[in-house]
Amino acid sequence: MINSKKSKIWYGGDYNPDQWEKEVWDEDLRMFKLSGIDVATLNVFGWSKNQPDEDTYDFGWLDEMMDKLHADGVGVCLATSTAAHPAWMARKYPDVLQVDFYGRKRKFGGRHNSCPNSPTFRKYSVRMAEKLAERYKDHPALLIWHINNEYGGAGNCYCDNCEAAFREWLKERYGTLEAVNRAWNTGFWGHIFHSWEDIVLPSGLSEEWYGANGRTETNFQGISLDYMRFHSDSLLECYKLEYEAVKKHTPDIPVTTNLMGAFKKLDYHKWAKALDVVSWDSYPRFDTPHSYTGMMHDLMRGLKEGQPFMLMEQTPSQQNWQPYNSLKRPGVMRLWSYQAVARGADTVMFFQLRRSIGACEKYHGAVIEHVGHEHTRVFRECAQLGAELQKLGDTIIDAKFQAKVAIVFDWENWWAIEMSSGPTIDLRYVDEAHKYYKALYELGIAADVVSVEADLSSYDLVIAPVMYMVKQGVANKLEQYVQAGGSLISTFFSGIVNESDLVTVGGYPGELRKLFGIWAEEIDALLPTQRNRMIVSAGTNGMKEEYECGLLCDLIHSEGAEVKAVYGDDFYQGMPALTVNKFGEGEAWYLATSPEQAFIKDWLSQLCSSRGIQPIIQNVPEGVETTIRYKDKQQYLFVLNHNDQAVQIDLAQVTGTDLLTDRSLTGGEVELAAHDVMIIKLS
Template sequence: MINTKKAKIWYGGDYNPDQWEKPVWDEDLRMFKLAGIDVVTLNVFAWAKNQPDEDTYHFDWLDEMMDKLHTDGIGVCLATSTAAHPAWMARKYPDVLQVDFHGRKRKFGGRHNSCPNSPTYRKFAARMAEKLAERYKDHPALLIWHINNEYGGAGNCYCDNCEAAFREWLKARYGTLDEVNRAWNTGFWGHTFYDWEDIVLPSGLSEEWTGANGRTETNFQGISLDYIRFHSDSLLECYKLEYEAVKKHTPDVPVTTNLMGAFKKLDYHKWAQHMDVVSWDNYPRFDTPHSYTGMMHDLMRGLKAGQPFMLMEQTPSQQNWQPYNSLKRPGVMRLWSYQAAARGADTILFFQLRRSIGACEKYHGAVIEHVGHEHTRVFRECAQLGKELAQLGDTLLDARVQAKTAILFDWENWWAVEMSSGPSIALRYVDEVHKFYDALYRSGIAADVVSVEADLSSYSLVIAPVMYMVKQGVADKLEKYVQAGGTFVTTFFSGIVDENDLVRTGGYPGELRKLLGIWAEEIDALLPDQRNRIVVSAGTPGMKPEYECGLLCDLIHSEGAEVKAVYGEDFYRGMPALTVNKFGSGEAWYVATSPEASFLQDWLSQLCASRGIKPHIPSAPEGVETTLRSKEGQDYLFVLNHNADAETVELGDRAGIDLLTGRTLKGGRAELMGHDVWIVKLDR
């Protein structure tokens, strides 16, 4: 539990008093009270203000604000300010500047603009973190440390420091050049390395180029895959330096850094091992599926085995960097805040509390708008939510989401899938994962989103869409899981390569072949407007006779698996499209193509029902989301209506009291207003 110093869901967000004159501070504090704000994130981008030159540090403004906030009963999430180095540092120590994909040295500007392997950057960043920890270690307002901000948000670095560090990283990973040559298959195109100094970074000057669709392409997937791993690890090392600096002085204060959901550049499963609390920034577009946002919350929760997380940032209304920055309609900010809480958030924080007046975020929404007073729609909605969170108190704190279904999500697999030289440019790993998640979401079935290293023993059903990369030991782990009675589902383009992106010979799906009881001979890539059909075996409960499919079609042969559906078109008409293989006490399914959404919803609903996995309520209309959090034997049912109009919800035998209104829900059918939410303390 992170909220031990405030026995409630934290409410507040990013505040930049360093951008304002002092008379504004007191007015802001007055409005914070009106809005129910009790936690403020400070100092995110104040490095230049705090350190005007190499040897001088000024914290007077921060001292004063920390004291003012504490006097007003507001706690502080204190950032280390290191996400943008000062201009003097770039001028005096140019090694802090990144080199881009095309070999060009950057100048000062932007943010996340530091080379992660710059000795200068690492020295000054760790020193700043320690200065802050020394100064505020005993300050009563300090609740949690916020290291840097949104790591990885700028381009990768290709400087000489990074190249030298990459060689050292390779030595630690592989030990010898012979092993590097084996892992990278350097016999191809005569790339064999005989000296560590011969290895250069993959970039626009060497192995990579930007393809027609804007995606980075590469001649050597093994080299590029290791560079992505190295880059993620390099930034993680920077984080760990600051983590250790603050922990040295404040060992009992939790530490986090704000993640960004399915952010491709960083392996968050690895990062989470070094975070006391996971936090993340949620910025869906106006047309982002609600199930996708739900999946991102569940992904963040799954990084630390179901531990509640922090919603570090969301906008009260408008965003500023998307092509079309729509307002959040009345009630939507509240609804989406409770969606985060429903899926494990123990904080509701915004970016930002007051709108800045200049630069690229001046039109990003805030609790306090440019008009500067509380008489706005956005402020009224924020104040309403603040009042409700105070009313909830500690009721939901540390409550857990219970799921019997897991979806495996693997960053390294994602990297490998999308840097593959085939078979289809349209294959997007996250999209395929979301298709399965969305089917469960629409059926009201809870799912954890976890890594391949997670303990799977508590799950009745484990789904691994597009498990292209099967790392060492994973196939054996899955066999043991199914042998013991588990149900495993995977899809087309799975079991193809090892962790070095080397194809496992002997037939697809490689190490999964015995478990799945199939052999995939070929993989057909369909054009965007092409479709095939899945013809379901007659008499299959809950399924239509036929469904559309597309993208990729594996041409598979059964090696003991039972065929449940076949293709309906093309020269492979009649070949298996869906199979199940009995294995020990469990079974393993293979979906050989990418089916339409209704197939997954119909099939997964039946599969879950057969495993005793039930939805939260008997049925919910389209656009109504349900989930459940549990604490000390008490269940709390969240029902969220994402529709603008009221919907009738069938609760079945679920009955209890809505904590937000005090209304008693006696089960059966009940009406939920548009963009409204129930948090039902269920009868035991």
């Protein structure tokens, strides 16, 4: 349980009373009660108010608000306020200011504006965290600590402090300059380093530039890859310092910081090890595929091996920072909230509880709108959800998720793929992973999204798309998984490099060659307008005879693998496009190209069926999502209708009680209204 002080799904969000006069506070608390809000996140950006100069600390407003919230039955997610340093600090200690990609020193402004390796920032951020912990360690409203906010949301830093810290990081990682030179292949272009002081950060002044596609391009992938690791580790070290400061005084209070889904800059698998609870901010666009949002929830749940997570932020209605900030249509906020709960969230929280009147977030949605009263559509919907969460109580709290399929997702692999100098700028790792998740989602088959370090033994099918980087020990781990009876899928552009982005010689897919029973001789990059075809072997159940493919085509030769599909066009017509290799008790599939979505769905449907992996409910209408959470011996089936119209759903033999309506369900067909939800306690 995230925190036993509130044995229900937490409901609330970011609250900034420091932006308002005190006469507004009591009105806010009145509306919190009306809407069922029972948790408020305080002090996210309160640093400059709490510390007006180097020697003065003033927590008077926070004392008063902590007491007021507790008196009204509202718990506090207390932030350490360190996501934006005060102006006086930037003026007095310029080392706290970041240096950008082109070597320009920033001035005070924005947020996430501190150098993570600044001694000043680390000193004062830790001191602020400790003062808060000392002050509120015994306060009955305190539920959880919220360190900083959305780490990494600004640009990377390229200052002298970071450069010096990077050299120390390299010494710890590699030990010797000789090992660094080997890892980076510095014999290329005469880059051999003979002194640690010769190493500079990769930036727009050295090895990197911004490409036409918006990606960072680099001359030396090994250097840039290590800088990505270093930057993630630097911010993580800042988090850990504050974590230790609050844990010293509140060892039993959990600690988190809000993550951002598939956020490229930070290796969240590494970060999750330092979090007591994973929390994240979910901001899908109006047109974001529901499967993609589902994958992000599952990615966050998978960071701590299935432990329930916090939905720390979502908007009650519209956002302010996207190109087109559409309203959430009636019922959608409730629906998307339950989608998070269905996939492992034990909190439903918003940014923000009251709309700001100035600056860049004044048009970001809130529970309490600018009109200032409860007579709005958004408030009514929030109040309805608050009442339902109160009714659910602790029924679903701490319920787990079970899946027989896993998708492997690796941040360092993502970095390496997208800073590779070829073979195509159109290869996007997250998109490729989502293709497989989307197919499973539409089939109604549960999937975990897991680290390359995860224990795979409980899964019948593991999908590792575009496993370009094969880290030390991973090939052996995958061999053991398949040898013991598991089914593994990987794809084109896999097994190419090690964790230093050095090519594994001896033929692609490198260390995976024996497992997949193939040799990939060449890799063809197709233009966006080009397509090839996959001709599927006769007798493959549930598959069409041919499908389109594109993006990349590995030209592979079987070395014992059975060919299941071949290319239909070009000079490599007839060469294998899909193979399966029997390995021990299991099998390893290699898909040598990126096919149309219909192929992936048909193929996974056939594979899952042959392994006894069944959807929760058969033949659900398009746009209907189903999941199950498990608690002790009880199962809770979530059925979510993402359609703009009502649908008929055949529950077949499913019986139970809808916890939201108390309706008894005895199987057969039921109607589910547009954007509506059922949570069925199964009999």
